[in-house]
Amino acid sequence: MPERGLLIVLSGPSGVGKGTVRKALFEKDDNQFEYSISMTTRNKREGEVEGVDYFFRSKDEFEQLISEGKMLEYAEYVGNYYGTPLDYVNKTLDEGKDVFLEIEVQGAMKVKEKIPDGVFIFLTPPDFSELKARIVNRGTDELAVIEKRMTKAKEEIEMMRHYDYAVVNDEVELAVQRIKKIIESEHYRVNHVIDRYENMLKEL
Numbered sequence: 001m002p003e004r005g006l007l008i009v010l011s012g013p014s015g016v017g018k019g020t021v022r023k024a025l026f027e028k029d030d031n032q033f034e035y036s037i038s039m040t041t042r043n044k045r046e047g048e049v050e051g052v053d054y055f056f057r058s059k060d061e062f063e064q065l066i067s068e069g070k071m072l073e074y075a076e077y078v079g080n081y082y083g084t085p086l087d088y089v090n091k092t093l094d095e096g097k098d099v100f101l102e103i104e105v106q107g108a109m110k111v112k113e114k115i116p117d118g119v120f121i122f123l124t125p126p127d128f129s130e131l132k133a134r135i136v137n138r139g140t141d142e143l144a145v146i147e148k149r150m151t152k153a154k155e156e157i158e159m160m161r162h163y164d165y166a167v168v169n170d171e172v173e174l175a176v177q178r179i180k181k182i183i184e185s186e187h188y189r190v191n192h193v194i195d196r197y198e199n200m201l202k203e204l
């Protein structure tokens, strides 16, 4: 049986660049991670594809899956549900592949309770004014919403202490390289390889 894959969770405050960094990581020719496509009740945006960007579902369907225990985690974010389907994560980890989640902080904390040996990476802004600039530049929010998001971002940055690693997203490419390095060294952790060595010892 292959060694179980690593569960990698990339999270961080809204607007820090999680989506941007994750996409850049997955565009690499040598990418070895399996992206867990999330499910959401938000409307599909122009250019988004069902089953590629998200699985788009109605609120009723989503709640049904929650009640059946089919979500590893879910969170309500700006009035919509977002969540990680459980079966895909389990099946892919069992195949020995590393699964990558890009999710907001509430959901990341729920994953940590269920799968504490995951690798939890917190993406941080170079500083607070840069975070505000990114939220403003994204151009999707009105001023009042931006202020709300900044207050929320402060609370979210407080959550950093619960993570294993902090990666600064100053430049996308640098952030991607830092994440790749972290995951590479995580494969050598004793608790990740111990089963294989215990099996070897039994055979001696």
Ligand SMILES: Nc1nc2c(ncn2[C@@H]2O[C@H](COP(=O)(O)OP(=O)(O)O)[C@@H](O)[C@H]2O)c(=O)[nH]1
Pocket (backbone or CB within 6 Å): 014, 015, 018, 019, 038, 039, 042, 073, 074, 075, 077, 082, 083, 084, 102, 103, 104, 106, 107, 108
């Ligand atoms: N908890 C949780 N959060 C998710 C999931 N998928 C995406 N998110 C987060 O939901 C937030 C909103 O995503 P989205 O609507 O695509 O907005 P965007 O940040 O403008 O691209 C982002 O912070 C994502 O990281 C998920 O499966 N679970």
Ligand SMILES: Nc1ncnc2c1ncn2[C@@H]1O[C@H](COP(=O)(O)OP(=O)(O)O)[C@@H](O)[C@H]1O
Pocket (backbone or CB within 6 Å): 012, 013, 014, 015, 016, 017, 018, 019, 020, 021, 134, 135, 137, 138, 169, 170, 171, 172
């Ligand atoms: N390293 C970076 N430098 C400058 N701008 C960035 C960087 N990373 C992301 N951005 C920009 O910041 C905004 C928020 O990024 P996004 O990926 O949507 O954040 P999140 O998924 O964390 O909410 C976008 O306009 C994106 O282009």
